[in-house]
Amino acid sequence: MYDAIIIGAGPAGLQAALTLGRMHRPALLLDSGEYRNGTVLHMHNVIAADGTPPAEFRATAREQLAAYDDVEIRDVAAQTVTGVEGGFTVHLADGDAVEARQVILATGVVDDLPPVPGLQELWGTGAFTCPFCDGHEHAGRSIGILGPAARAEHLIGLLGPIVGEITVYPVDQTFTAEEVETLSRRRARVSTAPVTALSRIDDGVRIATDSGDQTVAGVFVAAGSQRHRAPFADQLGLHLLPSGSIEVDDFGRTSTPGVFAAGDLAHRASLPGPMAAVLLAAAAGQMAAVGVIQSLMVG
Numbered sequence: 001m002y003d004a005i006i007i008g009a010g011p012a013g014l015q016a017a018l019t020l021g022r023m024h025r026p027a028l029l030l031d032s033g034e035y036r037n038g039t040v041l042h043m044h045n046v047i048a049a050d051g052t053p054p055a056e057f058r059a060t061a062r063e064q065l066a067a068y069d070d071v072e073i074r075d076v077a078a079q080t081v082t083g084v085e086g087g088f089t090v091h092l093a094d095g096d097a098v099e100a101r102q103v104i105l106a107t108g109v110v111d112d113l114p115p116v117p118g119l120q121e122l123w124g125t126g127a128f129t130c131p132f133c134d135g136h137e138h139a140g141r142s143i144g145i146l147g148p149a150a151r152a153e154h155l156i157g158l159l160g161p162i163v164g165e166i167t168v169y170p171v172d173q174t175f176t177a178e179e180v181e182t183l184s185r186r187r188a189r190v191s192t193a194p195v196t197a198l199s200r201i202d203d204g205v206r207i208a209t210d211s212g213d214q215t216v217a218g219v220f221v222a223a224g225s226q227r228h229r230a231p232f233a234d235q236l237g238l239h240l241l242p243s244g245s246i247e248v249d250d251f252g253r254t255s256t257p258g259v260f261a262a263g264d265l266a267h268r269a270s271l272p273g274p275m276a277a278v279l280l281a282a283a284a285g286q287m288a289a290v291g292v293i294q295s296l297m298v299g
């Protein structure tokens with residue numbers, strides 16, 4: 001019986017494991033090897049690790065965790081979580097079952113991208129979503145934004161002071177005249193022809209439409225959505241926020257006692273959505289580990 005099983009070994013789960021290990025609380029960290037930034041070559045806006053490959057970040061974290069006897073890591077997917085506070089069972093893809101007093105869910109989310117040919121291949125290297133993570137690398141250069149218009153406008157607000165020329169493209173249907181006017185007022189060029197394909201060219205991206213091609217330094221995707229990578233919120237009947245994320249309190253507690261959540265799949269009700277970033281996921285993982293320790297001390 002572990003004190004905690006942490007499902008997920010991205011920044012949230014790795015940090016939760018470090019905090020529990022340092023506090024000599026036996027913890028099992030599970031990793032199915034599917035990371036949100038799995039295609040990214042260099043992560044940014046991470047102090048003391050700006051520009052570090054995410055894979056290197058995770059490898060260093062694991063090396064450091066190896067110094068803590070109370071942390072065990074298994075590279076296997078969890079399939080089900082059942083039980084109540086004080087006695088949870090996690091069934092693993094290798095047929096094993098493991099038990100813990102508390103559970104931390106840190107399984108992250110998956111980006112469902114719009115079905116534009118070539119987009120998936122560019123994801124994280126030529127096509128991005130987060131201005132805080134990848135805006136500066138496009139300073140002064142031309143970029144494309146794939147709409148819808150309202151979300152494109154938000155991205156223009158963030159990227160406008162950083163990049164050069166911005167062209168906004170619709171994804172499946174063209175923009176209305178009102179949307180074109182609104183986007184143009186934001187100093188963006190607007191393509192009325194939807195993007196039909198993306199491809200890498202030299203150090204840029206070629207955007208194809210039925211009215212011709214344009215080459216830009218990179219593409220920011222305002223279209224698409226996220227969903228939970230793992231089914232545990234449903235399995236455990238956790239309360240979700242309108243954003244679709246698991247609702248947590250300041251210590252990462254969910255609506256089910258003994259179940260904590262941290263990282264991109266969870267946020268507090270005071271925020272409009274998850275603040276998806278490496279450091280914030282790690283901070284949430286640390287808070288969830290503190291929450292686990294608090295519960296263990298009371299229990």
Ligand SMILES: Cc1cc2nc3c(=O)[nH]c(=O)nc-3n(C[C@H](O)[C@H](O)[C@H](O)COP(=O)(O)OP(=O)(O)OC[C@H]3O[C@@H](n4cnc5c(N)ncnc54)[C@H](O)[C@@H]3O)c2cc1C
Pocket residue numbers: 007008009010011012013030031032033034035036037040042043044045046076077078079106107108109111123124127128129130133134229230262263264265275276277278279281
């Ligand atoms: C293209 C792109 C670029 C980004 N660039 C940056 C950047 O430059 N800087 C920045 O701060 N943020 C960046 N981000 C955001 C950042 O990647 C996320 O905020 C961060 O990875 C969230 O961490 P997490 O621990 O919540 O989830 P993840 O990192 O996604 O980790 C989830 C973990 O859960 C595991 N898992 C899932 N299901 C199971 C299961 N059933 N059993 C066992 N394990 C499971 C996975 O294997 C993985 O270990 C970027 C995101 C994208 C999409």
